[in-house]
Amino acid sequence: MARAYRLPGRAAEAEGALGAALWDASCEALLEDGDDLVAVFAEVVPGGAPGDELTGERDDAPAALPAVPPGGRWEAVDERDHVAAYFAGLDAVTVGRVVVAPTHRQALLQAGQTVLWLDPGMAFGTGHHETTRLALAALADPDLDLRGKRVLDVGSGSGLLAIAADRLGAADALGVDVDPITLPIARANADLNRSRARFEVTDFALAPPAPGGVDVLVANLFAELHEAFMDAYARALAPGGRAFLTGILAGKEDAVEAALPSSLRLVRREREGEWWLLAVERVAESGA
Template sequence: MSDQAVQIIARGARAEAEAAAAALDGDPATEALTYSILEEDEDRGIWRIDAFPNEPEEQAAIEAVLRRYKDLRVTVEKLADADWLAMSLSGLPPVRAGRFFVYGAHDKGLVPPNAVNLRIEAGAAFGTGHHGTTVGCLFAYDRLLKQRRFERVLDVGCGTGVLAIAAARTGSRVALGTDIDAPSVRIANENADLNAAGARFVHASGLNASVVRSQGPYDLVFANILAPPLVALAQDIKGALKPGGIAILSGLLRTQERRVLAAYLSRGFRLERRLHRDAWSTLTLRRA
């Protein structure tokens, strides 16, 4: 870990920002980076990338990628020695995505009576519902629930656990989440307890762990990760699904749709729907 945490910010036109984000995904030194990209100023057409490196080497790699785009204005800001993640989350409003209302402890007095209320505390995990990929998955899932329920659900790369918890709270008998990050698994299980949800989260890499196989095949698989692992896991996700099962994929930019879709269509999936939020895409696919 670097001596003092920093935030790298890049601002510019949408095309430049999306191209830079795609380059971050494609560079081996930064492809596992968690970052955000969003429209900061609609009137001026300004888009913004925020990245939080964990190591000096990662910081240097991120800056090297971003500074290749001459029309982006790149700045590096030091973060104060405080729980900046908790402070930033405390200022985020709750999120409504169809029937789901996602909130933190600071907004527990605002929960509506006519929603599936999900209290999610992020800690060091990804997925509060505010990011375009997470809320896109919730909207896609909400639409599917209007036609059917899903008895067995798997969430690959669960982060805070919000997606599997949403499944457990809407009738799924099995709601299993996996993550390669042990702190995320702990946080997800804590969130399941907060929501009295019958979701379970385990530390596992990929879909071949015995605990994952023993609960399958699944009616629905969430995978809100990054484009490269989405492509790499296409065959494994197919194998985890029942025939006719649904995959909700996100964590990819609109510019990466074609690459991810090609990997799944070539394995017999059919595109049911795509949803765009900010620069991000969420794909709903059905296994043949």
């Protein structure tokens, strides 16, 4: 049985420390219900501490409840209700020219915008996370013309970024992910969007692409992985090629920048919330 933890009047804090604390407590979804913030937990282990009784229940034993911030109350919820509410609450996300919309929504496009249909699933990447938005914005930047370019998405998850690259005119868009569960999801998302983006299960650490084979590389991973992959990024990129590295938690961006080899030059840094993206360029360098 799923449980919901309702915090009256706290909906505005979903993106702040309160929301972060609820995610840390392993909630599955955060919903705004009017002014209330509601965190949904999939399962609660029976047999918890006294005083943890759930409101609104008669039959269930007291449960061991997750450690959540004070000020709220527990409710029993029907699993189907919370999934339905989660879907119903999902809005389209607009990043520059790209609108990412769940399939139950209508997408109202302005001139020059394109829509990508994408429902949340088991793979990361719906456009609702800051890091995905930073990466999408970099790909959709009008100053970066993807037409005719070879694009590699390292850690493709749902496939959104590779699909976006294809939609933005890339000659070839390949997504690689170490997690096999992502492959059918990314391919289904490509089919849904009639995209030519290709996907493979690959551990980038073990199988980086051919030298110079990529014009644009996008990677939404995490800081330490970027540091480890830096030389492989440099080798993969053609001279003048760009890499967009995100998933970098605030405070770690300097370390990632410090790990740039001489063949990669920092172009800019972008921040959204607690997350950074570094845009770098492969310099034409003999022997690199």
